[in-house]
Amino acid sequence: MVLLAVMGVSGSGKSTVGSHLATKLGWKFYDADDYHPTENIQKMAQGIPLNDQDRIPWLWKLHNILMREELAGQSVILACSALKKMYRRILVSGRDAVNSQSDHLEEQGDSATGKVLFIYLDGPMELIASRLEKRRGHFMARELLQSQFETLEPPSAPENFITATEETHRPKLSWFSKQNEQSSVLFHHL
């Protein structure tokens, strides 16, 4: 059973790569965009970046979905921006991530951070902007790309993640803890 989150800025390819992987692997797929409250969608459509207050309850909801699937023994892929380290902590640990001291969570080490494997879709702003220019019928205002990059805190050790470079979506192994057998399956499909 694997909980996988495909993360990155708007337009980095989370929905495309995440749904592709889920189909290939026969796993359940969730797109975090489908779980935003209407107010968040309206903000983004108006070109107003979301803030922590907008994102935190949404991330709690997504954490609950991941935990429900974990309990059911179901492997899942979630496409979710998860731009900040704190947001990724919430996906992994829910309310504990907000209530506890960050040091405390860090001390928990693999037992907490290793629960979800993040696939970080990394890519240059120009390339992603050019893709967003061509994308039609999506609520996200394209002007928000700049703020997405400003908010982004790329994952780093001891987080549990793989970086995939945007040009090829070939994963470049950065750091991950204990999911070696799973990563070889993922490499095969990416």
Ligand SMILES: Nc1ncnc2c1ncn2[C@@H]1O[C@H](COP(=O)(O)OP(=O)(O)OP(=O)(O)O)[C@@H](O)[C@H]1O
């Ligand atoms: N590897 C790729 N090569 C070329 N185009 C791509 C690639 N990945 C995604 N795209 C295109 O880029 C656009 C953005 O991709 P996608 O919607 O999957 O990104 P996203 O990260 O889910 O965005 P958002 O967070 O805004 O929903 C789409 O039009 C998609 O077809």
Ligand SMILES: O=C(O)[C@H](O)[C@@H](O)[C@H](O)[C@H](O)CO
């Ligand atoms: O954290 C965020 O700012 C949001 O998740 C955005 O990234 C959007 O949901 C998505 O990317 C729009 O398509």
